[in-house]
Amino acid sequence: MRYENQLIVAEGDYVIAHGRFSGNGRPAAWVAADVIRFEDGLLAEHWDVLQDEATQAESVSGLPMFGRPLPFVSGRPPRNIHGTQIGAIMNLTGNTIFITGGGSGIGRALAEALHKRRNKVIISGRRKGHLDAVVKANPGIEAIELDIADPASIKATAKKLIEEHPDLNVLINNAGIMELDQAAGVIDDKLLVSTVTTNLLGPLRLTSALVDQLKSRHGVILYNTSVLAFVPLALTAVYSATT
Numbered sequence: 001m002r003y004e005n006q007l008i009v010a011e012g013d014y015v016i017a018h019g020r021f022s023g024n025g026r027p028a029a030w031v032a033a034d035v036i037r038f039e040d041g042l043l044a045e046h047w048d049v050l051q052d053e054a055t056q057a058e059s060v061s062g063l064p065m066f067g068r069p070l071p072f073v074s075g076r077p078p079r080n081i082h083g084t085q086i087g088a089i090m091n092l093t094g095n096t097i098f099i100t101g102g103g104s105g106i107g108r109a110l111a112e113a114l115h116k117r118r119n120k121v122i123i124s125g126r127r128k129g130h131l132d133a134v135v136k137a138n139p140g141i142e143a144i145e146l147d148i149a150d151p152a153s154i155k156a157t158a159k160k161l162i163e164e165h166p167d168l169n170v171l172i173n174n175a176g177i178m179e180l181d182q183a184a185g186v187i188d189d190k191l192l193v194s195t196v197t198t199n200l201l202g203p204l205r206l207t208s209a210l211v212d213q214l215k216s217r218h219g220v221i222l223y224n225t226s227v228l229a230f231v232p233l234a235l236t237a238v239y240s241a242t243t
């Protein structure tokens with residue numbers, strides 16, 4: 001759950017905070033007014049007024065309940081919105097989505113779920129057998145062989161994607177490797193280079209190669225990271241640093 005505050009007003013012993021709770025597991029965020037009363041410097045009362053955030057179609061006045069722009073939940077993005085949208089909700093249907101590491105694990109699960117939601121899904125990875133298995137089990141999913149540690153492979157993949165899928169509007173950077181190391185000892189250089197190249201440089205290079213295409217389609221870029229970015233694990237310190 002995420003809380004964003006927009007405005008706080010205070011008068012006498014009363015304070016009102018206007019904010020938004022998102023990530024609440026529901027389609028709409030809550031727009032909230034927290035009304036607080038103090039007595040002798042201590043919290044005496046706290047009331048919440050919660051309302052589902054209206055989408056552009058639902059807003060009678062056309063004005064947003066919280067910040068700008070208005071969220072859109074279904075259909076195409078409003079015409080007057082260009083470039084990067086902050087606070088908008090990604091449309092989960094009708095996209096053309098490229099997923100790295102889509103031949104196994106989380107990437108495969110994401111690919112299949114998004115395919116079922118009527119998106120065009122293209123997966124990638126190094127192991128052709130894994131890619132073929134996903135394509136066979138999910139007619140309509142396509143696959144491209146990609147080694148994200150290799151800049152030439154990234155360049156070729158981006159070119160092919162843009163040529164063959166001009167509607168491409170979503171990139172999901174999911175491919176990654178996690179190897180055990182020893183934070184208190186000498187780090188194996190091969191492990192260091194391959195982890196940083198695969199998990200950090202690769203997604204940045206791929207994003208850079210596709211960013212103009214994605215911007216031209218009001219695109220979305222997602223990175224699959226890890227809780228280890230916030231709570232690093234000594235047993236896998238290099239990996240933690242790349243998430």
Ligand SMILES: NC(=O)c1ccc[n+]([C@@H]2O[C@H](COP(=O)([O-])OP(=O)(O)OC[C@H]3O[C@@H](n4cnc5c(N)ncnc54)[C@H](OP(=O)(O)O)[C@@H]3O)[C@@H](O)[C@H]2O)c1
Nearest residue numbers: 101103104105106125126127147148149174175176225226
């Ligand atoms: N599992 C977890 O608990 C967890 C938690 C937090 C974050 N994550 C992150 O989630 C992502 C997916 O993890 P997973 O658990 O689903 O593991 P996984 O099944 O091992 O998936 C990793 C995928 O990345 C691909 N990949 C690895 N190196 C690549 C390269 N050089 N070029 C192209 N593709 C490459 C692999 O395909 P090929 O080997 O065929 O290339 C594989 O399909 C990773 O980035 C991981 O760090 C996982």
